[in-house]
Amino acid sequence: MAGTRWCIEECFQAAKGQVGLDHHQVRHWTAWHRHITLAMLALAFLAALVADATPARTAQPNRPARSTDPIDLTVPEIRHLLGALLNPPNASLRRLLHWSNWRRHHQATARRSHYRRRIADPVTG
Structure with missing residues (x-):
């Protein structure tokens, strides 16, 4: 369980630093939900580009x-x-x-x- 938490924490840190997950000033849950959804979508897009650009590893x-x-x-x-x-x-x-x-x-x-x-x-x- 502790190992899973570390991976999740790293993901949140990456989202905060790279796509502005923590840069929001909203008053309603709907606006917060939209901001978080767009930030996570942007991070997923960047991660997919990284995975696509990574060459196959040798042994x-x-x-x-x-x-x-x-x-x-x-x-x-x-x-x-x-x-x-x-x-x-x-x-x-x-x-x-x-x-x-x-x-x-x-x-x-x-x-x-x-x-x-x-x-x-x-x-x-």
């Missing part, structure tokens, strides 16, 4: 530690890209995608470094 459990690929697209990254596409950016689409790729490569480098440090020193990692 290697240490893939993130050895791979030079960027990390997979995440909900915040897709939200940022959609926001930039819906609000005309100052930069071109090519530059926006280049920035996203650079950022994910940077995050993959940080992840590899973190994994190497944890493998090198398992006591403090």
Whole structure:
């Protein structure tokens, strides 16, 4: 039961941070219900895009530690890209995608470094 609660808490935190689940000022239950429904629908849409963009995994459990690929697209990254596409950016689409790729490569480098440090020193990692 405790493990299920953790998953639910993470889902609510993601909804609060990414789609504004807690950004409401309503007086009636109907308005609150509509806001919550739209926020959860937006999060489900983003999660479906993430699942669709995630490549099939290989059988290697240490893939993130050895791979030079960027990390997979995440909900915040897709939200940022959609926001930039819906609000005309100052930069071109090519530059926006280049920035996203650079950022994910940077995050993959940080992840590899973190994994190497944890493998090198398992006591403090």
